[in-house]
Amino acid sequence: xxxxxxxxxxxxxxxxxxxxxxxxxxxxxxxxxxxxxxxxxxxxxxxxxxxxxxxxxxxxxxxxxxxxxxxxxxxxxxxxxxxxxxxxxxxxxxxxxxxxxxxxxxxxxx
Amino acid sequence: xxxxxxxxxxxxxxxxxxxxxxxxxxxxxxxxxxxxxxxxxxxxxxxxxxxxxxxxxxxxxxxxxxxxxxxxxxxxxxxxxxxxxxxxxxxxxxxxxxxxxxxxxxxxxxxxxxxxxx
Numbered sequence: 001x002x003x004x005x006x007x008x009x010x011x012x013x014x015x016x017x018x019x020x021x022x023x024x025x026x027x028x029x030x031x032x033x034x035x036x037x038x039x040x041x042x043x044x045x046x047x048x049x050x051x052x053x054x055x056x057x058x059x060x061x062x063x064x065x066x067x068x069x070x071x072x073x074x075x076x077x078x079x080x081x082x083x084x085x086x087x088x089x090x091x092x093x094x095x096x097x098x099x100x101x102x103x104x105x106x107x108x109x110x
Numbered sequence: 111x112x113x114x115x116x117x118x119x120x121x122x123x124x125x126x127x128x129x130x131x132x133x134x135x136x137x138x139x140x141x142x143x144x145x146x147x148x149x150x151x152x153x154x155x156x157x158x159x160x161x162x163x164x165x166x167x168x169x170x171x172x173x174x175x176x177x178x179x180x181x182x183x184x185x186x187x188x189x190x191x192x193x194x195x196x197x198x199x200x201x202x203x204x205x206x207x208x209x210x211x212x213x214x215x216x217x218x219x220x221x222x223x224x225x226x227x228x
Contacts, residue, residue: 003153034213034214036213036214036215038154038215040154044220045206045218045219045220045221046146046154046206046215046218047218048214048215048216051213051214052213052214057216089153089154091154091156091214091215093213096170097170098156098170098171098172098173099144099156099159099172099211100156101146101153101154101155101156102153103153104153104154
């Protein structure tokens with residue numbers, strides 16, 4: 001199972017909106033509404049930000065939103081803040097009862 | 111929810127190691143549980159999951175570890191295990207346990223480092 005494709009890095013200024021892409025195939029992202037997104041600071045454990053494509057866990061800011069079109073899922077952060085600077089990973093359920101992660105995107109807040 | 115991994119160590123290639131994850135703050139026996147690893151400086155990689163007993167208690171694994179790793183649980187001790195055999199250098203990683211495994215991974219531990227090197 002190949003990893004989902006994410007851009008290595010993105011950057012934005014405070015207050016901007018930024019969107020991360022996560023491209024898979026019809027065997028994972030395109031076939032299941034089971035895409036989740038994780039935020040990870042260096043040396044720390046990941047934290048779920050979005051699950052089942054669009055759902056936000058309690059306690060996660062409503063500045064974070066998710067969507068999906070075909071084989072590509074997206075995470076959007078609106079009103080970018082300095083504290084959002086971190087790595088972001090997408091993950092999808094895949095066939096044969098497995099999960100696959102993306103390679104991760106480093107967000108830099110300028 | 112609190113998850114604490116332990117047991118990480120330096121192991122020689124071909125060796126074995128068992129890491130544990132002690133859970134608290136939730137009803138462990140009702141939870142599906144998972145292991146996710148992260149090689150130094152790299153991204154996250156799903157290792158496997160185990161269902162709760164009422165859903166069959168079976169485990170599923172990623173292809174790179176299938177046949178070498180075994181996930182088990184002891185609901186009487188609120189503890190998750192990962193038995194790793196025939197370890198390879200590419201298994202070197204921080205191993206995280208996490209709640210969930212049906213659709214996403216909710217709570218995560220801080221991880222335990224496993225280094226495979228001669």
